Amino acid sequence: MKYKRILLKLSGEALMGDNQYGIDAARLEQYVKEIKEVKDLGVEIAIVIGGGNIFRGVQAEDSGIDRVQGDYMGMLATVINAMALQSALEKTGLYTRLMSGIKIEEVCEPFIKRRAVRHLEKGRIVIFGAGIGNPYFTTDSTASLRAIEMEADVVLKGTRVDGVYTADPEKDPAATKFPSISFQDVYEKGLNVMDMTAFTLCQENNLPIIVFDMNKKGNLKAIVAGEEVGTLIS
Numbered sequence: 001m002k003y004k005r006i007l008l009k010l011s012g013e014a015l016m017g018d019n020q021y022g023i024d025a026a027r028l029e030q031y032v033k034e035i036k037e038v039k040d041l042g043v044e045i046a047i048v049i050g051g052g053n054i055f056r057g058v059q060a061e062d063s064g065i066d067r068v069q070g071d072y073m074g075m076l077a078t079v080i081n082a083m084a085l086q087s088a089l090e091k092t093g094l095y096t097r098l099m100s101g102i103k104i105e106e107v108c109e110p111f112i113k114r115r116a117v118r119h120l121e122k123g124r125i126v127i128f129g130a131g132i133g134n135p136y137f138t139t140d141s142t143a144s145l146r147a148i149e150m151e152a153d154v155v156l157k158g159t160r161v162d163g164v165y166t167a168d169p170e171k172d173p174a175a176t177k178f179p180s181i182s183f184q185d186v187y188e189k190g191l192n193v194m195d196m197t198a199f200t201l202c203q204e205n206n207l208p209i210i211v212f213d214m215n216k217k218g219n220l221k222a223i224v225a226g227e228e229v230g231t232l233i234s
């Protein structure tokens with residue numbers, strides 16, 4: 001295995017499947033299958049899941065809701081997704097722990113770094129809910145921060161696009177994909193990989209990122225095995 005401990009970032013939007021809102025059961029099941037395949041290889045897995053399929057803080061102001069309040073609503077949305085993912089993973093016999101950036105003791109443990117590392121060492125899949133627990137941050141930043149804290153080998157950003165392109169491939173058919181690219185080049189070319197906070201955290205801590213298509217079967221396993229999938233940023 002090329003990677004022994006991974007931090008997988010899944011967006012909330014990806015969980016919607018073809019729906020406009022919420023959680024698509026088939027998509028959830030598919031993700032669980034992919035994750036289980038990798039777990040069965042003995043890889044330690046931490047997961048950060050977004051909340052964009054339910055609520056985003058930036059939406060709040062349009063509805064007359066205070067931004068900070070909206071961000072907490074977004075964080076709670078990630079906990080809903082995390083609970084769904086946890087339940088689906090456990091149904092297949094995997095051991096998991098859900099750790100939250102804000103205290104919700106009835107449903108999850110608070111995030112404690114040492115405890116999270118211990119869970120990973122014991123082979124439990126650790127899902128980080130509620131982001132870092134502070135407004136004005138994103139789940140991408142959470143992914144970078146938790147990956148650094150967990151000393152993960154890599155951040156795997158699962159998206160619906162199969163890597164980093166010269167332009168948005170959904171808008172520009174002439175866009176071409178980078179198999180790999182440096183942090184500096186991403187920055188200089190103004191490519192959109194993650195928000196700058198998330199991106200800079202990885203760059204400053206020499207933590208590679210792989211952007212890949214999570215909806216393509218077998219991709220996650222292939223990456224862990226060392227195959228060239230998606231775009232490696234290092």
Ligand code: UDP
Nearest residue numbers: 012050051052057071074075131132137139
């Ligand atoms: N959020 C936050 N602090 C964090 C993580 C998330 O305030 O540390 C809020 C923010 O409002 C964000 C929402 O939670 O819009 C959902 O997360 P995100 O947009 O990153 O989800 P994704 O785009 O990955 O689905």
